[in-house]
Amino acid sequence: MKPSLLTVIFSIMVSFLWAQCPDLKLPKQGKNLQSFVPSMWFVRDSVSGDFNLDGLKDYVVVLAPKMEEEASEYECNRPILILQRTKEGYNLSSFTRNGVLCKQCGGVWGDPYAGMSMKNNVLEINHYAGSNWRWGINTTFRFQKNQWHLIGYSYQSYFIAGECEDVGSAAFNQYEANFSTNKAHIVNTKDDACEPYREVWKVFAKRAPVLFQQYTIEKDYFPLKK
Secondary structure (H helix, E strand, C coil): CCCCHHHHHHHHHHHHHHHCCCCCCCCCEECCHHHHCCCCEEEEEEEEECCCCCCCCEEEEEEEEHHHHCCCCCCCCEEEEEEEECCCCEEEEEEEEEEECCCCCCHHHCCCEEEEEEECCEEEEEEEEECCEEEEEEEEEEEECCEEEEEEEEEEEEECCCCCCCCCCCCCEEEEEECCCCEEEEEECCCCCCCCCEEEEEECCCCCCCEHHHCECCCCCCCCCC
16 A cells, blocks of 8 residues: 555654654663763753552653753754663663654744643653644553553644633544544534534544554544544
């Protein structure tokens, strides 16, 4: 099967972005968190938790290239590392090279990275950006069967300058999917309206799990046609 034009464009785009990124070589094990931070990178954000319930504090770390602090036009998506604490130090549980969009990818809003959280074995990553038109992406992973699986994906967009009583109601669209229950929630509002004309729940076919190391923020994971 020939790859679609969208797939080809995406592959070229990712290759272009990573051509600008410094080399990223990660050890499988390290004595401390700094062991997993290459020389041309810094820790942009981190959260802690105990995803395998062994009583030891694990960490999720967002790395960013040092160059993004110096060059306003520098574009490099940011990796996320999941580090499992051991008695000797840390193991690299999993990582993705394109877990967080680049600092310049949020348009007028600026950096689209809106933080992450980890509660027990569930990790949530959030993006939010735009100008008059705002958008947000929320992705959720769960540690199960000794791997990190994508269990939730949500995309929202809306117009903040619309003449609606509630800011964010104008032209509101939401597409969210739960890959544990195989259910999708769709909400659509017309561009010139404040109330949704469609809100439905749909069941979609079970599919192979998306693992954390396969995940990229620039891919649309909604399982149904929009």
